[in-house]
């Protein structure tokens with residue numbers, strides 16, 4: 477049985493920011509690239525268009541752009557950052573980390589910076605890491621970034637995956653909680669036995685990039701869609717429930733649910749299970765597709781900008797992604 481874990485919040489989201497590339501690729505344009513159509517994509521996923529970054533734009537550039545917005549809103553300068561925690565499944569290079577590139581771009585000379593790879597759940601894992609670093613006294617001001625250039629790792633000849641994803645970045649400034657607002661509960665879980673349902677088999681240490689990898693295109697994302705769909709629904713329902721119980725709140729107290737934006741059908745199933753009416757669930761997958769870990773911070777930032785959540789609002793965030801990993805939290809903004 478899930479038990480409440482009542483604690484005073486230790487860390488607070490002070491501000492958010494986002495970056496989305498300008499270029500819009502509609503379903504109609506996708507149909508000129510692979511054999512697909514707007515009706516199939518919309519009815520199966522809810523996606524109508526996605527943003528695709530230019531060749532010159534890297535994951536670090538997008539993260540830095542989102543970070544600058546969040547930092548300006550928080551009144552935090554580059555030298556105030558003690559840490560930069562960065563989630564990405566699409567690092568600009570395999571070595572060194574994209575977080576270090578963001579540190580350099582921002583001129584955040586006082587910060588420790590590192591990446592982590594928890595796919596679509598990354599922003600929620602990042603908030604939990606930030607909370608832990610603050611609770612341990614290691615840091616007072618932390619930048620959590622989630623940045624994904626999914627267009628660089630999808631196979632543009634595979635209609636079963638390339639239509640689903642988009643590019644973008646979100647960021648949040650996290651500081652010590654002082655007034656009861658902040659992260660009220662967190663839940664994180666993983667299941668590595670299911671890794672091969674959503675993965676990039678080639679191009680890493682086990683199967684280094686060579687001509688055979690390029691030939692069989694195994695450096696691109698492979699996904700068993702229907703199996704992932706079922707696991708996503710199960711895990712997101714469990715995650716939503718756990719975060720609520722741990723925070724000691726019920727869904728009718730939640731002002732806004734901000735779920736991972738992979739597929740509107742997964743979002744609707746999760747919302748129904750969590751007893752959240754869709755008018756209190758933020759959805760933007762129609763405009764961006766699945767931006768992996770950037771989906772939640774972009775959605776949260778948009779929702780705040782639209783006035784759907786603000787200071788004092790109770791927000792439930794729920795995510796699921798490759799690994800598998802899943803996570804949730806309840807946050808008082």
Ligand code: ACO
Pocket residue numbers: 511512513516517520521595596635636637639674700701702703704705708738739742766768796797798
């Ligand atoms: N256009 C047209 N037809 C297509 C396309 C396309 N883009 N893609 C697949 N099809 C065809 C298939 O070939 C298949 O044809 P067949 O019946 O002749 O073999 C048919 O459509 C049905 O395919 P399914 O895979 O059964 O379709 P399904 O209804 O399961 O929808 C989808 C596929 C949208 C991928 C769904 O399974 C899904 O959303 N899965 C979860 C994906 C997800 O959430 N991933 C993200 C979590 S992790 C992360 O974010 C990184």
